[in-house]
Amino acid sequence: MAALLQFTINGLIAGSIYALVASGFSLIYSTNRFMHLAHGATVAVGGYILFTLFSLLGWPFFASAFLTLIFTGIFGVGLFRFVYLPLQNKKASNVVLLIASIALLILVANSIQLIFGATVKSIGLITVSKGLNFYGAAITPLQIIIIGVSIVIFVALYVFMKKTKLGRNMRAVADNKELASVVGINQIRVADWSFFLGSVLAGIGGILIGLEQNIFPDMGTMLIIRGFTGAVVGGITSVPGAVVGSYLLGLIENYGIWFLPSGYKDAIAFLVLLIFLVFKPTGLFGLSKGVKQ
Amino acid sequence: MTLGIKAVSKNFGGIHALQKASLDIKKGSITAIIGPNGSGKSTLFHVISNIIKKDGGKIEFEGKDISELADFSIARTGVARTFQEVRLFKNLTIKDHLAIAISVDDECLLKNAISKPDIDEAKIKEALRLVNLDKPLNTYATDLSYGQRKLLDLAVALAKPHSLLMLDEPVAGVNPRLRKEIKAILRTLKKKGETILLIEHDMNFVMDLADDVYVLDEGRVIAQGKPKVIQKNKKVLDAYLGE
Amino acid sequence: MIENYILHILILMSIYSIFAVSYNVALGYAGLLNLGHVAFFGLGAYTSALLTKAGVPFVVAFICAGVIAAVFGYLLVYLTRELKGDYLVLATLGFSFVFTSLMLNWRWLTRGPLGLPGIAKPNIFGLVIKGNLMYFIFVLIIAAICLYIMWRIVSSPFGRLLEATRDDELGLRVLGKNTFNLKAKAMTVSAFFAGLAGSLFAHYISYIDPGTFYIMEIILILSIVIIGGVASFKGSIVGTIILILLPELLRFLSISSSILGPLRQMLYAVVLLGLLMYRPRGIFGRVDLE
Numbered sequence: 001m002a003a004l005l006q007f008t009i010n011g012l013i014a015g016s017i018y019a020l021v022a023s024g025f026s027l028i029y030s031t032n033r034f035m036h037l038a039h040g041a042t043v044a045v046g047g048y049i050l051f052t053l054f055s056l057l058g059w060p061f062f063a064s065a066f067l068t069l070i071f072t073g074i075f076g077v078g079l080f081r082f083v084y085l086p087l088q089n090k091k092a093s094n095v096v097l098l099i100a101s102i103a104l105l106i107l108v109a110n111s112i113q114l115i116f117g118a119t120v121k122s123i124g125l126i127t128v129s130k131g132l133n134f135y136g137a138a139i140t141p142l143q144i145i146i147i148g149v150s151i152v153i154f155v156a157l158y159v160f161m162k163k164t165k166l167g168r169n170m171r172a173v174a175d176n177k178e179l180a181s182v183v184g185i186n187q188i189r190v191a192d193w194s195f196f197l198g199s200v201l202a203g204i205g206g207i208l209i210g211l212e213q214n215i216f217p218d219m220g221t222m223l224i225i226r227g228f229t230g231a232v233v234g235g236i237t238s239v240p241g242a243v244v245g246s247y248l249l250g251l252i253e254n255y256g257i258w259f260l261p262s263g264y265k266d267a268i269a270f271l272v273l274l275i276f277l278v279f280k281p282t283g284l285f286g287l288s289k290g291v292k293q
Numbered sequence: 294m295t296l297g298i299k300a301v302s303k304n305f306g307g308i309h310a311l312q313k314a315s316l317d318i319k320k321g322s323i324t325a326i327i328g329p330n331g332s333g334k335s336t337l338f339h340v341i342s343n344i345i346k347k348d349g350g351k352i353e354f355e356g357k358d359i360s361e362l363a364d365f366s367i368a369r370t371g372v373a374r375t376f377q378e379v380r381l382f383k384n385l386t387i388k389d390h391l392a393i394a395i396s397v398d399d400e401c402l403l404k405n406a407i408s409k410p411d412i413d414e415a416k417i418k419e420a421l422r423l424v425n426l427d428k429p430l431n432t433y434a435t436d437l438s439y440g441q442r443k444l445l446d447l448a449v450a451l452a453k454p455h456s457l458l459m460l461d462e463p464v465a466g467v468n469p470r471l472r473k474e475i476k477a478i479l480r481t482l483k484k485k486g487e488t489i490l491l492i493e494h495d496m497n498f499v500m501d502l503a504d505d506v507y508v509l510d511e512g513r514v515i516a517q518g519k520p521k522v523i524q525k526n527k528k529v530l531d532a533y534l535g536e
Numbered sequence: 537m538i539e540n541y542i543l544h545i546l547i548l549m550s551i552y553s554i555f556a557v558s559y560n561v562a563l564g565y566a567g568l569l570n571l572g573h574v575a576f577f578g579l580g581a582y583t584s585a586l587l588t589k590a591g592v593p594f595v596v597a598f599i600c601a602g603v604i605a606a607v608f609g610y611l612l613v614y615l616t617r618e619l620k621g622d623y624l625v626l627a628t629l630g631f632s633f634v635f636t637s638l639m640l641n642w643r644w645l646t647r648g649p650l651g652l653p654g655i656a657k658p659n660i661f662g663l664v665i666k667g668n669l670m671y672f673i674f675v676l677i678i679a680a681i682c683l684y685i686m687w688r689i690v691s692s693p694f695g696r697l698l699e700a701t702r703d704d705e706l707g708l709r710v711l712g713k714n715t716f717n718l719k720a721k722a723m724t725v726s727a728f729f730a731g732l733a734g735s736l737f738a739h740y741i742s743y744i745d746p747g748t749f750y751i752m753e754i755i756l757i758l759s760i761v762i763i764g765g766v767a768s769f770k771g772s773i774v775g776t777i778i779l780i781l782l783p784e785l786l787r788f789l790s791i792s793s794s795i796l797g798p799l800r801q802m803l804y805a806v807v808l809l810g811l812l813m814y815r816p817r818g819i820f821g822r823v824d825l826e
Contacts, residue, residue, distance in 0.1 A: 034622065035626065083809065083813070086813060087812065090813075092812070092816075093825075094621055094622045095621060095622055095625055096812055096816070096825060098625055098626070099571075099625075099758065099808070099812065100808075100812050100813075102571075102754075102755065103755060103805040103806075103808040103809045103812070104805070104809070106751070106755060106801055106802070106804075106805040107802055107805040107806065107809070110799075110801045110802045110805070111798075113798045114795060114798050114799070114802075117794075118794070217798075221751070225633065228626070261641070263640065263641045263648070264641050266633075266637045266640070266641075267634065267637035267638060267640075270630055270633040270634045270637050271634060273626075273630045273633075274615075274627065274630045274631065274634055277616075277626060277627040278615050278616065281619065281623050344706065344709075344710070364706075364710065365709040365711075365712055365714050365715070366712075368709065368710050368711060368712035369712040373710075373711075374710055376707075380704050380706070380707040381703075381704070381707070382699065382700045382703035382704055382707065382708075383703050383704075384699060384703050384767070384822060385696070385699060385700060389696050389700070392696065393693075393697060393700055393708070393711060393713075394711055396693055397712075399693035399694055399696070400713060400714065400717065400718060402689065402721050402725070405693050405694035412693070449711070453712065
């Protein structure tokens with residue numbers, strides 16, 4: 001019983017991280033209609049900027065975190081403006097954009113490695129974490145914060161998408177690009193904002209991972225695979241769906257290693273991804289647009 | 294040999310594209326399907342060739358039920374067709390197009406890799422002559438004008454072994470001289486005993502070419518008969534004018 | 537020493553030319569969007585290495601490498617038959633990740649991250665291929681045969697059908713051709729030769745681990761196919777020469793190996809991005825990457 005609870009808690013923690021990655025990815029996908037796999041690198045960028053400002057330069061934590069989010073958001077918009085937009089202007093297909101995003105992912109990951117080295121780094125805000133006992137399962141205060149912050153963010157995101165003008169514009173573009181521009185919505189500005197916000201979400205993920213675990217140059221690849229899988233499970237065109245899907249993935253992964261050796265965690269994520277792509281690519285909550293043409 | 298379309302229906306999430314449409318196409322005839330935009334004509338073609346799955350009804354070709362066959366299998370039973378939008382292989386040449394249409398055993402990997410079978414150039418030249426397309430065989434499809442592409446499209450359908458020819462708007466967007474040429478080509482085909490089913494908007498084109506006319510409106514067959522009779526049919530005029 | 541180094545480069549070029557051309561057959565000629573092609577290379581490598589370690593003669597292991605890869609090639613086409621566009625691409629990517637993950641975790645078979653060391657040099661009916669010169673002649677002959685076979689396939693009427701499948705699959709279906717079978721055959725052939733290339737690679741390098749067949753390799757052959765030109769045979773060969781040679785030039789800049797590694801990867805990523813943005817048809821390409 002305690003084991004089940006532990007796995008559930010671990011699943012929720014992992015799920016929170018994946019959901020932060022997946023929500024940004026899904027936001028960008030639904031607004032721009034292509035897969036920005038370099039989003040994983042954005043998470044890494046977030047983690048490393050925080051590391052630089054807080055651990056290396058010694059600036060105060062919350063100021064560092066705030067600046068990290070701003071820089072990460074701008075980074076995301078930069079990728080859009082310098083790579084994706086020029087390609088879109090050349091009428092590049094979604095497949096080409098996807099390939100470009102993979103190249104970007106590798107480029108950024110290796111740049112990080114060149115600058116910071118390949119060894120794992122930790123951010124060291126909270127040095128030793130003692131787990132609190134929760135009905136027989138252990139959970140640290142930081143982990144509680146991770147789950148809590150994530151849930152708050154997702155609720156805020158949901159409200160933003162439903163109530164604010166920008167949020168509605170994004171959903172309009174996601175729903176029907178042509179109609180949205182006819183109605184006068186500036187597509188490029190909406191795209192800019194989708195990249196900014198999506199990347200900020202990635203930045204939050206990077207910060208939390210940096211605090212809870214550690215950062216390393218290739219962390220983006222593993223994270224985008226999880227985030228993408230979560231988004232596919234929930235429905236890649238639905239941001240709330242991506243969040244739910246990610247929590248589900250976190251839980252499946254952690255229940256899965258009850259039966260399998262823990263090294264199989266990666267394999268579980270890939271298998272879930274493959275199964276959904278083959279049998280239910282629209283996910284649990286997504287729309288059918290754009291899958292089988 | 295006939296094509297029997299029996300009470301065929303197709304629904305697109307609330308839009309009734311076809312509603313129990315029935316048609317009987319006779320061998321050796323030219324049958325035209327006309328009707329206002331959105332009346333279901335192209336959908337009918339897609340359903341016959343099973344590019345779109347029908348929701349109800351039965352389709353028989355040469356006495357056999359083809360309702361459950363895959364799209365390429367239906368093509369193999371002898372149905373050749375064109376599309377409203379010209380569909381060509383943009384990186385292939387005229388020769389490639391016709392060679393593909395003519396060949397029946399090119400799908401076997403082993404046979405093709407081991408022996409290099411000769412393409413029947415005579416047949417290809419004949420197919421081009423039929424449509425009067427006088428262009429070098431190694432011309433790429435993308436280097437042809439719109440009219441020439443329409444002709445190649447037609448040549449490909451003709452070159453493919455078939456006993457039924459389905460043409461979706463063969464003269465759409467084509468200049469008057471080419472329209473006359475294509476009409477002449479279709480007349481020649483009919484003299485040779487070909488069975489042709491054609492969708493067209495151009496009433497004049499249809500009227501002195503077709504033996505039989507079916508009129509579709511909102512997925513239903515609202516009239517059927519000889520061209521002269523259809524022209525005077527009140528329901529037909531209403532359908533066209535009322536849209 | 538310098539001859540050994542030059543031979544080393546030539547050997548790699550020969551092996552990768554088989555790998556790259558096999559990729560072009562599927563991607564360039566048949567239009568099969570597949571980012572998991574490296575899995576076939578890896579399957580071939582692991583199959584050949586494991587079989588020879590178990591005492592199976594090299595010639596048999598070599599053929600099996602191709603066959604096993606081919607079987608998975610068919611499996612991939614079958615699993616993804618309903619998918620299009622970026623979903624298809626991602627499924628193929630996921631496929632290669634599953635492969636890497638299995639190689640990492642199936643420790644009793646593959647020794648997981650420790651990899652397989654000591655892969656024997658090919659022993660063909662008593663003749664052992666050792667030394668770079670012998671190995672180069674060996675792979676050159678095999679490459680010539682493989683490339684010739686693939687050339688025959690793509691320039692045959694069958695190859696023409698593959699190109700038609702790429703250009704307009706529906707248009708080809710209404711002409712009565714079974715495009716699923718065509719795609720399956722194309723992928724199977726493509727995977728077969730990738731598997732053979734993997735075997736040659738394993739027996740040359742003599743040590744393989746799951747990390748060897750990671751996402752980087754896909755960037756490499758994607759770049760090769762694009763730089764040479766999609767659906768261009770000679771383009772793939774030229775592309776292989778260029779892209780194998782390029783990072784080797786970095787060696788002469790006397791930088792430490794901890795920088796050389798990421799720099800090599802960045803080079804490939806930048807080349808790929810540059811191609812996509814400024815010259816997607818590459819040098820000899822006629823066809824656009826869709």
